[in-house]
Amino acid sequence: xxxxxxxxxxxxxxxxxxxxxxxxxxxxxxxxxxxxxxxxxxxxxxxxxxxxxxxxxxxxxxxxxxxxxxxxxxxxxxxxxxxxxxxxxxxxxxxxxxxxxxxxxxxxxxxxxxxxxxxxxxxxxxxxxxxxxxxxxxxxxxxxxxxxxxxxxxxxxxxxxxxxxxxxxxxxxxxxxxxxxxxxxxxxxxxxxxxxxxxxxxxxxxxxxxxxxxxxxxxxxxxxxxxxxxxxxxxxxxxxxxxxxxxxxxxxxxxxxxxxxxxxxxxxxxxxxxxxxxxxxxxxxxxxxxxxxxxxxxxxxxxxxxxxxxxxxxxxxxxxxxxxxxxxxxxxxxxxxxxxxxxxxxxxxxxxxxx
Numbered sequence: 001x002x003x004x005x006x007x008x009x010x011x012x013x014x015x016x017x018x019x020x021x022x023x024x025x026x027x028x029x030x031x032x033x034x035x036x037x038x039x040x041x042x043x044x045x046x047x048x049x050x051x052x053x054x055x056x057x058x059x060x061x062x063x064x065x066x067x068x069x070x071x072x073x074x075x076x077x078x079x080x081x082x083x084x085x086x087x088x089x090x091x092x093x094x095x096x097x098x099x100x101x102x103x104x105x106x107x108x109x110x111x112x113x114x115x116x117x118x119x120x121x122x123x124x125x126x127x128x129x130x131x132x133x134x135x136x137x138x139x140x141x142x143x144x145x146x147x148x149x150x151x152x153x154x155x156x157x158x159x160x161x162x163x164x165x166x167x168x169x170x171x172x173x174x175x176x177x178x179x180x181x182x183x184x185x186x187x188x189x190x191x192x193x194x195x196x197x198x199x200x201x202x203x204x205x206x207x208x209x210x211x212x213x214x215x216x217x218x219x220x221x222x223x224x225x226x227x228x229x230x231x232x233x234x235x236x237x238x239x240x241x242x243x244x245x246x247x248x249x250x251x252x253x254x255x256x257x258x259x260x261x262x263x264x265x266x267x268x269x270x271x272x273x274x275x276x277x278x279x280x281x282x283x284x285x286x287x288x289x290x291x292x293x294x295x296x297x298x299x300x301x302x303x304x305x306x307x308x309x310x311x312x313x314x315x316x317x318x319x320x321x322x323x324x325x326x327x328x329x330x331x332x333x334x335x336x337x338x339x340x341x342x343x344x345x346x347x348x349x350x351x352x353x354x355x
Contacts, residue, residue: 001306001348003341004028004063004316006332010053014328017057023338025345029054030063030103030316039070041086044093051097063271063314064094065103066111066206069188074108075172076184084188088195095199101270101314103242105206106185108176108217109169112209112247117330118322119286125321128331129286130250135214170215178218185220186233196238204242204270205230210250212283222251224259231268240268246275246318249297250285256297261305272306274299274344275318287319287331290340303347317341 005020007013007029020026031050036042054061067090070083094102105111119129189203196203211222220226231239241263248254263269276295277285288294292301306315320336328334 001311002028002062002314003345004030004314005337005341006030006065006316006318008032008329008332009034009050013332014326015332015334017054017059019334021058023341026341027060028063028314029059029061030065030314031061032065032067038068039072039083039086042067042090042093044096047093047097047099062098062100063103064099064101065271067091067094067102067104068111069104069106071109071169071172073188074106074181074184075176076180076187080184080188084191088192091192091195091201092199095201099201101202101204101240103204103206103271105208106181106188106221107208107219108173108181109166110214113214116286121286121288121321125323125336127287127321128319130210130284132212132283173217176218178220181218182220182229185230189230189234189239193234193236193238197236202238202240202270204240206242206273207244207247209244209247210285211247211254212251222248223254224262227259227263231263231266237267240270242271242273243269244273244275244318245297245302246273246277246287249277252279252282257301257305260302261309264305264309264311269311270313272311272313272315273318274302274315274340287321289321289336290317290343299343300347300351303344304351307348307351315344317344 003026005023005026007015007017007020012034020029031054033042033046033050051061073080073083113135114128115131115134116129118126120126192203205221208219208222213219221230227241231241243260243263245256248259249256274290276288276290276297276299278288278295279285290299292299317337317340319331320333320340322330322333323336326333326335
């Protein structure tokens with residue numbers, strides 16, 4: 001199991017590679033290229049420059065999160081052929097740079113949704129939160145809230161160029177069903193998984209975040225049955241999963257330990273996001289520290305499943321709190337995620353040594 005840390009790049013992140021290098025046990029950076037428009041091919045030269053920067057800091061770059069999927073692919077438009085071809089070329093270029101896993105999602109319009117970026121916890125820290133009743137009507141109010149509380153950072157999945165087309169996107173999805181979206185994902189996988197098999201890369205789809213219905217948009221990756229359907233669309237180890245514990249837990253019907261163990265045993269989990277959440281009602285929740293006692297997920301149990309099943313993939317902490325007056329991208333500061341890394345490391349070491 002390889003501990004990793006998400007990093008958005010020198011010009012987009014408050015956290016530096018030097019700081020990441022000083023987190024004990026962390027040798028992997030989960031990286032991305034922020035300045036490539038969605039749907040365009042990632043140039044090999046830019047990928048290699050990014051890898052060179054990471055290696056120079058004493059770290060590795062095996063995982064990319066995310067290579068975003070163009071909306072035309074999700075919508076199944078004729079123009080998807082061009083964007084799928086570009087995606088195939090990006091896969092080949094990433095493989096040339098030694099990348100092993102690509103995390104991606106197939107969520108319409110928004111990569112993730114929260115209704116608060118600064119929910120205050122009893123200890124004075126703040127975290128991301130979700131209130132279901134606020135995401136069933138006009139998304140414009142939610143967009144304004146995100147843009148006014150992002151601490152000056154561009155949030156992944158909420159890029160200005162994407163939000164500028166929000167009305168067009170909602171119109172495009174009008175009448176689209178979950179079955180339509182699933183068919184378009186299957187077509188996409190049928191086109192890219194053979195390339196992944198050829199070059200040795202795993203595609204690891206991220207669950208819907210939250211794993212609930214929002215804004216009337218189709219959602220196809222929010223339950224155990226959904227994950228089973230996706231890995232069956234193209235039966236290949238290259239068609240893999242990102243098990244985001246917090247995302248799956250946001251659907252109260254999901255048994256996250258069972259789901260994790262099931263798909264790890266099937267060898268279909270390439271990447272794990274460790275995150276803890278606390279429900280405030282049936283569907284409303286806020287994020288917490290990673291400690292089991294602070295949330296509704298037993299992190300010890302989840303790490304034990306990974307250790308007991310000899311998981312050799314990648315894992316990172318996800319969505320830390322804002323603590324100690326740090327100003328950072330909400331959910332992606334240094335301090336709380338570094339604490340989480342050491343908590344996970346301690347759990348993993350203790351479980352291994354207790355055998």
